[in-house]
Amino acid sequence: MEEIFAMLLALTAPEPDGTYFANRLAQGDGAPVEVTPCLGPLATPEIVGETIICGIVTVPEDHDDPDNGRTIDLAFAILRAETTYPAADPLVYLHGGPGIGNLDHGLSFMAEAFAPFRAARDVVIFDQRAAGISSDSVSCYGEITANIADVATEGAVPLEEDEAGNPVISQFLPDCLAEIASNGTDLSAYNTTQNALDVPTVLTALGYDEWNLYGISYGTKLTLETMRVAPEGIRSVVIDGVAPQWVRLYDLLALPLAESMERLVRDCAAEPACDAAYPDLGDVLTDVITRSTDGEILLDGEQLPPQAVLSFFAERNNRHHLGSLTPYIPAMIYELARGQDTPTVEMVIEDWRWSVPPLDAEAVIAARGGDLTEQQAQLLRLALGDAEIIGNATDALDIAVADLRRQLHRDRELGPMPGLFDTELSAALPDTITTSDAARAALTDYAGLRLGEPTRDRLSDFVRTHFNGPHLSRLLAIVDAMTEDEIAAVYEYSATTVRSRTLDFQENWIDLTLYACQEDVPYNTFEGYQKAAAEQPYDVSSLFDEAAMGIFTICEAFEHVDREDWHEVVESDIPTVSIGSGWDTQTAASWAKEATRGLTNAQHFFIAEAGHGALAYADCVGDMTVAFINNPTRELDDSCVAATAVPPFYIAPWVEETDAN
Template sequence: MDFREIITVLAALSGEPVDPSDHFGAVATGGHNPEAPVALAPCPQPVGISEIEGETIVCGTVSVPENHDDPVDRRVDLLFTFMKSHSQVPEADPFLYLHGGPGSGNMNGLQGFAGVFDGIRQTRDVIMFDQRAAGLSTGDAECSVTVNSLVDEAVVGLSESLVIGCAQELQESEDIKLQHYNTLQNARDVPLVMSTLGYDTYNLLGISYGSKLALEVMRSAPEGLRSVVIDGVAPPWIALYDTGAVPLNDSIVRLVEDCAADSACDAAYPNLGDVLNTALEAAEAGDLIHNRSGTAISPQAILNMFPERADGTKISLPSLTPYMPAMIYEWARLVDDPDAATPTLDFVGENRYRLPSDPVNDLRVKAQVSDPEAETLLELAISEATRIRETDHELDLTIRGFREAIQREREFTPLAALLDRELTRASGVIFGDSALAVSLARDFAVLVDGDRSRASLSEFVAGHYDGAAAERLQALVAAMSDAEVSSFFEASSKSLDTTVYGFVSLFDLYIYACQEDVPFNTMEGYREVNASLEFPLSSANWDGAVGLMLDNVCPLFEQHPRENWQEVVESDIPTLSLGGTWDQQTSFNWAVEATRGLSNAQAFIIPEAGHGAIIYSRCARDMMESFVNDPSRKFAPETCTEGVTPPFIIADWVQEAAATAEEASAPAATAGDSEPTADTEVAGLSPSFDCDAATSSAEKLICTDADLAMLDLRLADRFAAAVDAAEGLDVGADEAAATLRAYQRGWLSGRDECWKANDLRMCVADAYLRREGQLVAEWFLEEPTEVVSYACDGNPANEVTAYYFATERPSARLEYGDSVDTATVIPSDSGTRYEGTFGHSLTLDGDTVTLVWSDGTPMTCVPAS
């Protein structure tokens, strides 16, 4: 946002509430279609930072018939959001997004969707709604009696008693006819919702189940449809649960094909698919052992790299794809040699699949700048960009906090607002402990669903808080009037839905799947499909979930299959169909299959994208926006598909094996670089390893450099001390020592990667100094010189404790919540910057302390009092 936009948002938030009718017309006064009345309601928070409720965004409910064939019977309220276009002259046809699941909803993620659809909003309004029995539209389909009576189980997740109770409650209810909660009725909701929001024509996006629903809209309720985009496609004629393992299988097939098509990868990792099947079969038989960790490897452990790669929280991190062929080969090497080196697996495991990224360093390495003035200006630009990022984050936090304060002021009475604020602050420490957090959430749900009395509120405080915080909270409870107690419970009840959201969403999926997809899907069909796969054991990741649903849950429901449900959809509506090669929920091949009956469709397979390609790929999102602007546009076949996959990593052991084979066929060599030189001999030094066996360029250099040899010996002593400390633990000593050794192997692999650096010696020395600092800080091999606790972003409960160590490269141990990381000093333009793993850092710049943790957003910290 620019300055003017910021002031406009602040003025709107702090002034009189906006009258939605000034900006949304008839939508704010009942809707355009009396057959689907609209009622406005506050939007679920958080919304986008620049949104002004009532002016740029509005939310509420649309009332639709439960059964469109009997519109005068019972009705269902669907929660919607209407995001106005950024343009003052938007196109007349808006953009409607249909969420997945079924049952997931989207109204709880408005801030994220505002970002994803910002490009669309340059020209069009954006509409979203939670489908019947989904998200915040669950309504009477949420089996409230069962959930309320077993709320402690619902907080934790799925349980047999919850599933059985909900199924019985809903099917016996006189207030709901469960057979009308299906994709056909959903499809008929769509044009009705759009008409009452004021639109005759519209564009449609469906992701996952939303694509299945979009195809049903094209078949059963196509009136007004201008264009359709389907992504992460689930065609209704595909037996989605029989084929549960197909997306993973196809993702593996694509990796194998990509490696085979790359000459370097194919030479390093030939017959990759056969090698993977060998490893999976050995794991299934219990014959894949990792001696150094003392564990038997399961098929799921091997396959885990594929869902980890597709994890949407890692979109901004380097791709895992380049490492996967080496990982597969290293798993397979353990079949014959349980002690085999697995440096790639160690490296990826050490980073917990979150591969490190340093775009600033990458920029410096790749920059083609030699002029001193240009170099200075580049560094100034980098520094300014970093400052802007940090300032933007602080602005976002400030506006978000201000928005919450205003909302609290308007929803609560004064003392109720103060109690809510104090409860939030006092709960910071509790949320750092998962067991305490679950207990708190469970008891809060029971509290809100109980008698809502002052006594029960006081009992809740006494059960979860102590010390000064408890005294302050109890004093507030005692001071509140009966009206203020009621105000607190009324506003707090909105969070109860969030507390049990996970269970309710999963059960909503069962409502759809068990009624309309069974007996089309069966366990027999699932096993038959798995047997035909190129990688049959890819089903290991799905057996439990599919078996639970088809064998245990769905028999509790009555089935209501429809005659044409499994038929191919035929339509001439312009359609863009997208699939991502990482997708673990729907096969990317189904994006093509979905267009079989569509005479005006284009399909594209997007590399390096997961479930919902437009979320992962900027190019796919651009293509979608261009298509919506002009549905007649035909894209070139290579659009968004070429030059996307990064080059594969060739592990050092591959090169070493090739070198060994070459040496075996060559004449005997004379003394070479691997032997100690006069420098090390005169100094009376040799490193911790045998220089005669040195193979990597890093090891060879250490053998010829006395200073590096000293660093190597010192690190060997540090590592031995760390192993002693690990083995001396009272609990988990074996596991800790095995993990430490695995990380050390990963570090050695990283050190040997220094051959890629411009300055080999500097890279090797830096690797040793950083590793020494990590070991000292992690295992307290020295006494810390200082211990400081910092409170971050103005929240005393948001605390990081730093232990500083005077190693040659200064290091620190950072404890934040229940997370611990080690960090070492790196060069910085301003202040002292301690850099850890996973993107963590702590920067000390005068009185300013900045912490960056896993999500990458900077937090401003001060020493805790």
């Protein structure tokens, strides 16, 4: 409770000590920097201005023509090192996507994932150009506002279906791109090479001379390109879940999953007990996929589609620190093939909900056999029960603290009136907005507040248009009583809210496709995807055909921009660790080795029991990469590889019963 009290006291303190960050930014050079509020939720111990700072670095839109007047605001966060004597070179996280940022909603997760590195150095995160909250320059505000209800509920997508059911581009996408271009944005400047040139611009502006890069997913492609076009200042590199730019990623959409399936089949065959229990697993798996495609595989009397069978493998990639599904998959495949009882499948899907359940007290006691006295067993029951209660209470406290933090920030920075306006507006909605048409109209006008000047009259007009009765009187009274700064704060809050509710659409349908379509098509083609999918050892096309057709159709709206050497192998002697993972269904584990082809100072590791971005799955990956970044000349051993080896496979009880018969 002392820690909780201290943390709450810190939240109510007048101002944090900002000396560290003030000194840090004072050393910056080049691009202008502006400190801005951090967007929550933050990890509970973080104190804005003292342990974390957020802001914007303004970079040229085109580094090849920096004086053309066009700039981009890139949002950043610095997580301060937890030591009095931090290393001068921070860890810089380059996120994936492309286009999927972290600063709108992911700072708490980032703080947890990169906590091991903060023992010695700062961690710098920034949303890249055309990513997350750095997407303003490529956002079609007018089109999004006009379609706000559909965008916010994912009803608006750039694709429609023609009469034959084939995907075609909706009018929304070309209209959106035309609006962006009409604002003077050079869409061709939103690419990985320009993105790589942002890296040193951001870091020197924040006062750093050297840095260490940690890229995951698309961030590995960006890291490799930074090594090629902006190597100065890079001290060391980690690439984790690797997607080299010379690999035809969209042609090979099916490869990562197929490769992970093939590896599990080999692992089972290599273990005598698994091979004896589930012989010829690969052939059985092929048969199950084929029969599920034909509607012949049943579960609880219902047809099981091939996507469900493939999800046995793919779902492993969605589990962070929740145990391994790997040992149970052979039994699950065999149970579907047998067409009889499916106890293992039911255990995993129904009881476990795709995750290994935490051991309850009785399971632990049973596992210990007769080693425990009754008194010891009772103490164990109490201890594990307390642990569950404490865990639930901690989760609830984190939510409460996040709410308190937002309330304190709102009142401290903006004053109480904007909060009062927001509260009254929320209370008025159910009483006055009673139809779908009225809700759409109010939502469109609310989103439209961000498009004009933040004036008192516009806010009053919005209130008069959509509210009546006592709520109207109270809302107008609040508007009249607000200062100009408070009026501006309401508009800012409106813009932030709309951005938050439309960010998924922006990231997935605009930001990502800007990169994919301008850089990787026609280097990749739908015909190339079909050919590569047909060559895989297992038919996984049911999971990827629709996505592949969708991305290649969307890309018809974009103009491909050729760049010299973009798809060439990166060559570098910068110390590098490259990590591939056995569960990864987004980037093939084999690509981590391929990425080192031109790297003369690289170490490669395969982490069998981890998914996309092994850092988030296996604690030892953090230990290993921290050790490497602390000493990039160190040759790392295979301790983490051994610690994450495939565990013994599960032998279902029915196997022995079958053998006995």
